[in-house]
Amino acid sequence: MKAETFFTNRWGILLSVVAATFLWGSAFPVIKLSYEALDIQKTEIGEQILFAGYRFFLAALFIILFMILIKKRTFIKKENMKTLANISFFQTFLQYILFYIGLSLSTGIQGSIIAGTTSFFQIIFAHFMYKDDALSWKKSIGLCIGFTGVIFVNLTKGEYHFDFGIGEFLLLLAMVTGAYGNILAKNGTTKMDVANLTSFQMLLGSIGLLVIGGISSGFLPFTFDIKSTLLLFYLALLSAVGFILWNNIMKYNKVGKVSIFLFLIPVFGVLLSNILLHEPVHFFVLIGLVFVASGIVIVNRKEKRS
Known part of the structure; x- marks a missing residue:
């Protein structure tokens, strides 16, 4: 089955977005377990940024290694370097620098809720950048219910x-x-293969994170054992698979149609935190899941033609 056929099929989209959001949701408890295993404190922002650099550097290597194994060409054309640099700067480097510093100065609850605003911003950007993806009342209502x-x-x-x-x-x-x-x-995938774009943007972004984190805390401040190594490898793997899936989803679909699914990330994050960290789950989670699912249905519901 061709990638376009899978990622534009209703069940292909659903399977892909659930897999990607599940993986990203699992990152919250696994990062907490990693910090505990490596003794990274909330105030040690440099170590957190360095650890993120390790994560995305490994993720890039995983994708490149996979492409080599399946004998897929791994290269970037010179004319695409500027586009790739812009993507890596915003999607990996700047986002995570701001995220880790912001999270250290905020609470977990506020951070999780603010993280849900990504859907809003993607749909707003799409409204101004794509003529066929304008903001509508249906999208607005679905977003509000999902949030x-x-x-x-x-x-x-x-x-x-x-x-x-x-x-x-x-x-x-x-x-x-x-x-x-x-x-x-999404725009870059019109010029570049998704796997190449994802791997090299992560590679460039991770180098920036490694430099910032390394200058702040040293490049090798951690003592890894089997547990912490496995946790790091899992975080790298989920980043590689999650971004490959999401970039494909974004490539073949309208932003307004799929961005609403990002509201599933905190839902999975809370549920998986209960399983992995034994954090309590309140019935509010079920109510929240109903609201998120309702928002997704509203945004993706096809209007009947008269």
Whole structure:
């Protein structure tokens, strides 16, 4: 089956977005386990950025190794380097610099809820960049209902008071840059193969993260054992597979149609945190899941022709 056929089929889209959001949702508890295994504290932003650099560098190598194994060409044309550099800057480097600094200055609840705004920004960018993907009342209603679900999901983490400070501002900027990076990647797939684009943008972005983190905390501050190594490899693998899936989804579909599915990430994050970290799950999670699913159905529901 051709990639275009799979990623434009209703069940192919559903399978792909659920797989990608499940993998990204699993990153939240696995990162916590990794920090615990490597003794990375909340205030050690340099170590967190360096660890992210390790993660995305390995993810890029995994994709390149896979392409070599299946005898697929791994190269980037000179004329595409500028496009690739822009994607890597927004989708990997700047997004995660802002994210880790912002998260260290904010609470987990506020960070999770703000992370849900990526869908909004992607759809807004698409409204201005693509004539056939304008914002509609149906999309607006679906987004609001889906985002309400994200808030319900995060109410499980305790009493919630929203304060908007520098940490929250940086997290919001991280979501803007990530959404813009996804749009750039969608445009880039018209010129480049998805696997090549994903691997090399991660490689470039990870080098920036490694340099920033290394200058701050040294390039080898961690003592890896079997557990922490396996956790790092899993995070790299989920990044590789998740971004390959998502960039393909974005390539073959309208942004407004698929961005709503990103609301599933915090849902999976909370459910998997219960399994891996034994964090309690409240009935609010189920209510949130109903809202998120309802928003997805509303946005993707085909209008009847008169």
